[in-house]
Amino acid sequence: MKRFALMAGIAGLVVTPIAAQDMSAPDYPETREGDVVETIFGEEIADPFRWLEDDVRNNPEVAAWVEAQNELTDAYLEELPARGWFQERISELYNFERFGIPVARGDRYFYTGNSGLQNQSPLYYRDGLTGEPQLLIDPNEWADDGATALAGWVPSPDGSKLLYSVQDGGSDWRIVRVLDVETGEQIGGDVRWVKFSGLSWVGEEGFIYSRFPEPGEGEDFQALNLDQSVYFHDLGTDQSEDQLVFATPDAPEQNNFAGTSDDGRWMVIQSSTGTDSRYEVRLVDLEARDEHGWRVLPLVEGFDYSWSMIGNVGSTLYFTTNADAPLYRIVSIDMDAPQDGWTVIVPERDQPIAGASMVGDNLIVEYLEDASSSAYVMTLDGELVREIEFAGLGTAGGFGGSADSTETFYSFGSFNRPNTIYRYDVASGESTIFAQPEVDFDPDDFVVEQRFYESRDGTRVPMFIVRRADIAESGEAVPTLLYGYGGFDISLTPGFSVARLAWMEAGGAFALANIRGGGEYGRAWHDGGRRANKQNVFDDFIAAGEFLISEGITPEDGLAIQGGSNGGLLVGAVANQRPDLFAAGNAAVGVMDMLRFDQWTAGRYWVDDYGYPDREEDWRILRAYSPLHNIQPDTDYPALLVTTADTDDRVVPGHSFKYTAALQAENLGERPQLIRIETRAGHGSGKPTDKAIEEAADVSAFLAYWTGLNPQD
Incomplete structure (x- = not known):
């Protein structure tokens, strides 16, 4: 976007020049230090802020600390010179109509839509593809x-009912309900204590779901999640009458997740013990349920590999798996002759399979090619039909369907393009636009490129760099926002963000580093960044920052870093290890106490990536990089804005509370270390648009100030 066009729509907004403000570290609220000291594997570990682990709802002292921190942070953020600019421009950029990927059931098409600034996206349906949209929820x-x-x-198979879940205040807990599509009336009562669950219909009569036991009073947001079990709910009955389908009382740490095949013939139960995609798989033949009840049959035993069902044709089931194929392959098994074993349909290739679906008599197989999407149509025998063409580097998603479908829908977007929704005719190979957003910028004014750099040990790591075209052409070094994650086999791919676009409109660059620990290159890439190899994640990210400076993308004092959840841990760890490299950082909902992460809610699952804090070998690795335990006193630190929320029951806010208190207790130079604590919000999902805009403006203005980015330059 040209500089004169950048100012369009913000006439009259006055932005104070950065040099006129002194935003150095303020006087922090006093935080009481307790006397907790534990001897762990021969080392004394002080934990003076352990009292901040308590739920803010249950401890008045924690509530008072949160109030004092927010009061300080709000006042500080309000004075940031570019705060008003980012607030207004992000609001303008958010205000475009957007749609979700349609789901077809019966003759109806269901999809979400948002007019622009609605806090939550309503759900609509159409009778037929060209029917008038009807508001359902x-x-x-x-x-x-x-x-x-x-x-x-999830719509029911004939499209007459809708099974859906409600998320309140950002919590991971869900309330499940069923709606009659014609009347809009709820069928039966609420189903509660559902978390980390799929929702699948069993015919039109009911559904299966996974739930945990009801937690004790006041423990909703902190108690460990144990004893997940699969239940069947018969429509119109009370939850107390739900039938237990599958449970593992002798292994309470086991996760149990169920779904049904598109034709309703099979229930597939996946069980795991952590976050790794290593499953045992069991089946229920629903056609034989009247005779045998919920007869659960073992299919895959041992928590060794990933197994995900794609679909079925009668008794033949298709799965993706990394068994003997670290980059995944597609296999099938005939349940009428299971003794014949598995048949390879699509063998492993050089790129990892990112997803697969069955649409009509075809498979649609998605791959990651250097962290960007590609997709191919194949026969059920694995023969290539055609590639689905996309418009450059980006991310595709969707491709749902069933064995009797002739169409599918998918989305495609990139850093400079919000998702367009396409309808794909599988027989002809033609993609037509179902919904395309109209946006308040020209995507062609931004350049998306991919570079590769070397990490500390010589590993070649990809990184996306996005800038305004005029800046890329000039080669000017500009303040740069570097983002990373690096964990849990999660791949970071090109995606649209209003906040990032505003940053780039203001003259900055955005970079996304595909560091180890993710799934961009399959199992080896994940293994290379977890447990004993976790330091590789930090080395990769530090090397990304050094590369951006050495290549002249950003000046030495112009690098900001950002990450959320495991990425918040990343920001905290590298700020400790290389405080000289970064000007500013945003550690969002991070895992900051690596010695106690397994004490709350879902934390126990994370041992697959982090290791076990109660095992000495793992503990010493965790101790070496834990953000809370490795702050360097009397060292000039980057400006840090920690962000969390009071209802985050994934990474409990105590992580961020203790980490911030520890930062503020040390002499870390002139730059501030602040915390922003959102109310009625959680780990990220379900956050209303107005809260998202406010947070994005706060974070962007903070990082802009400390990197020298001024929208009026």
Whole structure:
């Protein structure tokens, strides 16, 4: 975008020049230091801020600390010179109509849509592809603050009913309900204590789901999640009458997740013990249920590999797996002759399979090619039909369907393009636009490129760099926002973000480093960045920052870093290890106490990536990089804005509370270390648009100030 066009729509907004403000570290609120000291594997570990682990709802002292920190941070952020610019421009950029990927059931098409600034996206349906949109659910009516969201939803096989879940205040807990599509009336009562669950219909009569036991009073957001079990709910009955389908009482740490095949013949139960995609698989033949009840049959034993069902044709089931194929392959098995074993349909290739679906008599197989999407149509015998063409480096998603489908829908977007929704005719190979957003910028004014750099040990790591075209052409070094994650086999691919676009409009660059620990190159890439290899993640990210400076993308004092959840851990760890490299950072909902992460809610699952804090070998690795335990006193630190939320029951806010208190207790130079604590919000999903805009403006203005990015330059 040209500089004169950048200012369009913000006439009259006055931005104070950065040099006129002194935003150095303020006087922090006093935080009480307790006397907790534990001897762990021969080392004394002080934990003076352990009292900040308590739920803010249950401890008045923690609530008072949160209030004092927010009061300080809010006042500080309000004074940032570019705060108003980012608030207004992000609001303008957010205000475009967007749609979700349609799901076809019977003659109906269901999809979400948002007019632009609605806090939550309503759900619509059409009778036929060209029918008039009918509003089915508007979650904006559920709460005055917009913080109650529509989470997962699944139409019944004939499209007459809708199974959906409600997320309140950002929590991972879900309330499950069923709606009659014609009347809009709820069928039966609520189903509760559902978390980390799929929702699948069993015919039109009921559904299966996974739930945990009801937690004790006051423990909703902190108690460990144990004893997940699979239940069947018969429509119109009370939850107390739900039938237990599968449970593992002798292994309470086991996760049990179920789904049904598109034709309703099979129930597939996946069990795991952590976050790794290593599953045992069991089947229930639903056609034989009247005779045998919930007869659960073992299919894959041992938690060794990933197994995900794609679909079936009668008794033949198709799966993706990394068994004997670290980059995944597609196999099938005939349940009428299971003794014949597995048949390879699509063998492993040089790129990892990112997803697969069955649409009609074809498979659609998605691959990651250097962290960007590609997709191919294949026969059920694995023969190539054609490649689905995409418009450059980007991310595709969707491709749902069933064995009797002739069409599928998918989205495609990139850093400079929000998702366009396409309808794909499998027989002809033609993609047509179902919904395309109209945006307040020209995507061609931004350049998306991919570079590769060497990490400390010589590993070649990819990185996306996005800038305004005029800046890329000039070669000017500009303040740069570097983002990373590096864990849990999660791949970071090109995606649109309003906040990032505003940063680039203001004259900055955005970089995304595909560091080890993710799934961009399959199992080896994940293994290379976890447990004993976790330091590789930090080395990769530090090397990314050094590369951006050495290549003249950003000046030495112009590098900001950002990450969320495991990425928040990343920001905290590298700030400790290389405080000289970064000007500023945003550690969002991070895992900051690596010695106690397994004490709360879902933390126990993370041992697959982090190791076990109660095992000495793992503990010493965790101790060496834990953000809370490795802060360097009397060292000039980057400006740090820690962000979390009071209802985050994934990474409990105590992680961020203790880490911030520890930062503020040390002499870390002139730059501030602040915390922003959102109310009625959680780990990220379900956050209302107005809260998302406010947070993005705060974070962007903070990082802009400390990297020298000024929208008026």
